[in-house]
Amino acid sequence: MQLPWNKSLIIIPTFNEIDNIERMIKTLFGLYPEVSLLIIEDGSPDGTAQVVKDLQSEFNGLHMIERQGKLGLGTAYITGFKWALNKGYDFVFEMDCDFSHDPKQVQDLLEAAQVNDLVIGSRYIDGIRIINWPFRRLLLSYMASIYTRIVTGIPVFDTTGGFKCFSRKALETLNLDNIISKGYIFQLELNYKVWLSGLKVKEVPIIFYERRDGESKMAGGIIFEALFAVIRLRTKALFGTLLR
Numbered sequence: 261m262q263l264p265w266n267k268s269l270i271i272i273p274t275f276n277e278i279d280n281i282e283r284m285i286k287t288l289f290g291l292y293p294e295v296s297l298l299i300i301e302d303g304s305p306d307g308t309a310q311v312v313k314d315l316q317s318e319f320n321g322l323h324m325i326e327r328q329g330k331l332g333l334g335t336a337y338i339t340g341f342k343w344a345l346n347k348g349y350d351f352v353f354e355m356d357c358d359f360s361h362d363p364k365q366v367q368d369l370l371e372a373a374q375v376n377d378l379v380i381g382s383r384y385i386d387g388i389r390i391i392n393w394p395f396r397r398l399l400l401s402y403m404a405s406i407y408t409r410i411v412t413g414i415p416v417f418d419t420t421g422g423f424k425c426f427s428r429k430a431l432e433t434l435n436l437d438n439i440i441s442k443g444y445i446f447q448l449e450l451n452y453k454v455w456l457s458g459l460k461v462k463e464v465p466i467i468f469y470e471r472r473d474g475e476s477k478m479a480g481g482i483i484f485e486a487l488f489a490v491i492r493l494r495t496k497a498l499f500g501t502l503l504r
Contacts, residue, residue, distance in 0.1 A: 265294035268349065269340075269349040269353065270296070270353040271336075271340035271354055272284070272299055273357075274308050276305070277358065284363070285297065285312070285322060288366070297321055298324070300339055300340050301324055301325065301327065332442055341431050345432065351428070352425070353369065361381065361466065365467075373426075377433075378459065379463075380423075381464060388402065391470060392470035412493065415455075420447045426450075433454065434454065441493070448486075452502075453502065
């Protein structure tokens with residue numbers, strides 16, 4: 261299948277990714293020379309931005325938006341989505357910089373996106389596909405996903421995964437100025453709104469690798485905070501205010 265790489269954008273938020281950024285950029289362009297890559301760089305003090313700038317002369321499809329300070333994952337993606345819509349891209353990816361998402365599987369998501377509006381790289385279909393997580397963290401994440409499905413009714417097994425591909429139609433359906441969630445529950449809100457809008461959502465199996473280089477951005481208590489955020493989303497959906 262001939263895939264529309266020239267109409268596809270991968271968004272990668274970064275903060276202190278000096279150990280990964282150059283390898284990730286070269287890996288992605290090595291696999292997909294026609295793709296575009298947008299780095300949302302949150303003022304990393306480790307020199308991440310300079311590495312990107314140095315590589316822009318080598319890769320025409322490499323772009324960067326620099327922000328002042330660590331402003332959060334959700335706002336980074338919203339910034340990237342608006343940029344993508346303004347530039348006319350038809351397929352827009354979320355992806356981590358730390359190689360927890362395998363660059364080779366970007367193609368799997370784009371293939372599925374030809375007939376779906378949102379494609380989620382799922383850690384929890386066809387078995388649990390997470391490498392090198394402690395059992396407690398794995399169990400907590402898996403149970404939180406089950407809880408989320410029960411509360412919201414969304415037919416998605418991996419509700420908070422951060423490796424996904426949106427069609428332009430899906431992003432245009434979302435009100436990007438009315439995203440209420442922060443942190444990792446931001447992912448659920450996007451999935452939930454796309455599904456509630458009646459668009460086609462598809463999960464494809466991926467293997468998720470715990471990061472090898474750099475520090476994890478996962479802070480303590482995130483999953484517990486998310487439990488209450490899920491109820492908030494469901495309540496707003498019931499009262500018809502979530503999609504406004």
